[in-house]
Amino acid sequence: MTPHGNPEVPASSATEINRSAEKVSPAVEPVETRNAWGLWEVFVRSSRGLSHVHAGSLHAPDAAMALRNARDLYTRRNEGVSIWVVPADAIAASDPDSKGSFFESPQGKDYRHATYYTKSEGVKHL
């Protein structure tokens, strides 16, 4: 430990050995009881007019630090003009197992697309 690492010991007496110090390792708490930083999902808008896109996730104790960590982790290469952070457990996600009932029913229903209309003459940019 460097002299600067231990606030108990003044820097000037760094070379003196603390003989009364306990000779055992400190007890380590099990992982689940430690106050770990929460998980946040990060959304980055790459330029004005585009929407925010999920870029990844990170750990932070609160929103203010999550934003700063997101800035440091996900906009290092000029990727963004705006960042959103959302606590990961605030996101409700669709169930991957219900992919069939959720997402496959629109398949083959091409009448839901505007494919049966004839384009009027002179109407541009359709």
Add this chain to the structure above:
Amino acid sequence: MSTPATNTEASETHGHGDISTGVAGGDSNASATRITPGNALRPEDIALEVRTGLAKPSGDVAEYALRLGDDALILAQRLGHWISRAPELEEDVALGNIALDQLGHARSFLTYAGGALGENGTPQSEDDLAYFRREHEFRSAHLFEQPNGDFAATIARQFVVSYYQFELYRRLTGSTDATLAAIAAKAVKEVDYHRDHSAQWVLRLAGGTDESRKRMIHGLKLMWPYVGELFEDDALVTRLAEAGAAVVPSSIREDFDRLTGEVFAEAELEVPDVPSAPGGGRQGKHSEHLGYILAEMQVLAREHPGANW
């Protein structure tokens, strides 16, 4: 420049021109976020101006640039030591980013200083200055070479540095020396973020647990003796300031005290009451720490001169 660290910096600033696709391009395989190099003053631009004679610092300006460059270089080397050692992965990257910012400033200042320091009209390169000067030729203030200590000590050093550098660069953008002004204009935005980062941590550590508060107070006490040296004037800066090229260090003390004081007040901390260290870094007098930093930083370049990787 030939070190791995600076290669990273270089590729960040101009290496990604060909992969700026992403969502806007409609390519579903592209990265979710777009990578662009952006436009900013690069050390390579300064090197070109120095080589072609477009930018030619006077001896005084070069010495001044050397001071600012060495401050940033030594700090970058110190901060780089945190990589893989920070308390959280996210903080690891944050400190690494700050180190890279500082390295970028160092490269710019040293490249410019080199324009007046070479022999026979050939400028000295940033590498010559970073790797082949000896300890007494470095002009950094003592604060920058202070050991990292624990995380709170590093934050304390960073807190002082970022508030000092912000006030300095903010004023230096008005320098009559166009290159110094341009380097400062780029640096001041980066240092503004460093201020935010360090102030956040001072508040969090001071307002956290008893242990974190104790460590924060201890860290500030360790760094505060080296604050005075940052604001000392000498003949060189006075001369340069009269010509409008440099910032008189003593003139930024008031703003530094006021702004750091606001953070101290919010964190319910007191300005450490400790005597000043003697200083002397601007004259090449350093503490025992600098030699070790240089040994680690310079060994490879000296062992294999001209090596590239």
